[in-house]
C-alpha cells in the first residue's frame with residue numbers, strides 16, 4: 001500500500017546517497033563503471049557477475065532493491081570481483097586489492113552507522129510479503 005511505497009522511496013534515497021558518496025571517492029574510481037570487456041577480453045571468462053557503482057545506481061532507479069541487504073550483495077560483488085580478478089603480487093594488483101578492501105570496509109561502516117535497524121526490518125517485511 002502507500003505506506004510501503006513511502007518506505008521504499010526512502011530506501012532509494014538512502015541507497016542513492018551511499019552510492020553517490022562512494023562514486024565521488026577517488027580511491028574507488030576503478031569501481032565507478034563496468035570493466036571494459038573490449039579492453040579486458042578475458043574479464044567475463046573469469047568474473048561471472050560483473051558489477052560497478054553506475055550499474056547499482058541504475059538498479060536503484062529501476063526499483064530493483066527492496067532491502068539494503070540486496071544492495072550490499074551487489075556492493076560486495078564489486079570488491080570480491082576485484083580481489084578475484086587481480087590476485088597477483090605486482091603493484092597494480094596490490095593497489096586495486098587495497099582499494100577493494102577499502103570499499104568493503106566503507107560500505108559496511110556506512111550501513112552500520114546510517115541504516116536504522118527498525119527501518120531495515122520494515123523493508124525486510126515488505127520483501128517477505130512479496
Ligand SMILES: COC(=O)[C@H](Cc1ccco1)c1ccncc1
Pocket residue numbers: 030031035039040081082085086092093096
Ligand atoms: C575493477 O577494475 C578491475 O578489476 C580492472 C581490471 C583490469 C585489468 C586491466 C584493465 O582493467 C582494474 C582496473 C584498475 N587497476 C587494476 C585492475
